[in-house]
Amino acid sequence: MNEELKKELKEFLIKELSLEDVTVDDIKNDERLFNEGLGLDSIDALELGVAIQKKYGIKLKGKSDKEIKSYFSSIDSLAEFISRNLESNS
């Protein structure tokens, strides 16, 4: 998996969600982003969805809640979801 994309996503999360006390090194690739783990919540999920659409042009519209939860569960899953969509769009 693309380590550069994962690092970029961590920086993206920190910036977009104003995680002032968190550094890139604090976020583990397989750590849960929501609830336990990084402790993000539903407002963060909305913000993240909008930010991903703006930055990567990837729309979440039409995806089920279950699918979105699985994409957003960790940096690993988010990177996989984004790289897959970028490849299919190119």
Next chain:
Amino acid sequence: MSDPVFCSFNNIPRVFCFLMVTFSIKSYFFWTPFSVVETENNSFVCDKSDDWKIPALEYIEKRNQRRLNKLSRLVLYSAIKCTTPEKRNYVTVLSSRNGEINNALRILQDISNDELVSPQMFVNSVYNMPFAYYSIFFGNNLPSSAIASSESSLGYGFLEAVLNLKRFPGYDVLLTCADFPLENELGVLNDKSCLPYSFSVIISNDNYGDNRISFDYEMLKDGNRRNDVPDAVKFYYSFLKQDKEIFISETSDSRFTWKKQSL
């Protein structure tokens, strides 16, 4: 006390509104990043610069602060300083001339550019959001309101606060007046009185030391206004910090008078 004055508004005769109430000031706190000096002719000068920041907030966990925008931080800063950890439960009133208009403009720009609107920015664009955060962080379950009235925002803020003292007897009112200058495209609309500040005051029906204040409000037809600094800044420096017995704020349509009363 002035006599009621009759005037004509759109050819409809109206009685000018007049109100006079008294209250005590229990505590107050003022902050601006700049030094403000009152000159001999009762005008104010301020050394503005672009290099300033809002002080760190106490009593709110860092992770809970990340959603706060600048106005909320500014409001919470003086509100927290004005209250104590033992008592944060107050009827609250926010009065701000510009409010969240900087945020609202960014949302409108996103909409007009056919872009998605940030949910967080949308949440923060609600005018009474700063005291909504206060209520969440400190478990304040008392009523809250927010108003804006251009240059008269201090006066109308007090008016709302004293009306709430009457509406909710037994409760003190925390009034916070705070503002940011307009930003980006709106910046051209700033007049010289625009500066960042936050002023909080707790008013009460209780007799509290010698801090009893009478407050009068009159509607005017052709009032005069001198724009040097916001009214809240003058109120703090001229009336609360100094020995002046009276403070008058007059705009084109209203006159507010605060007088210190000895018990």
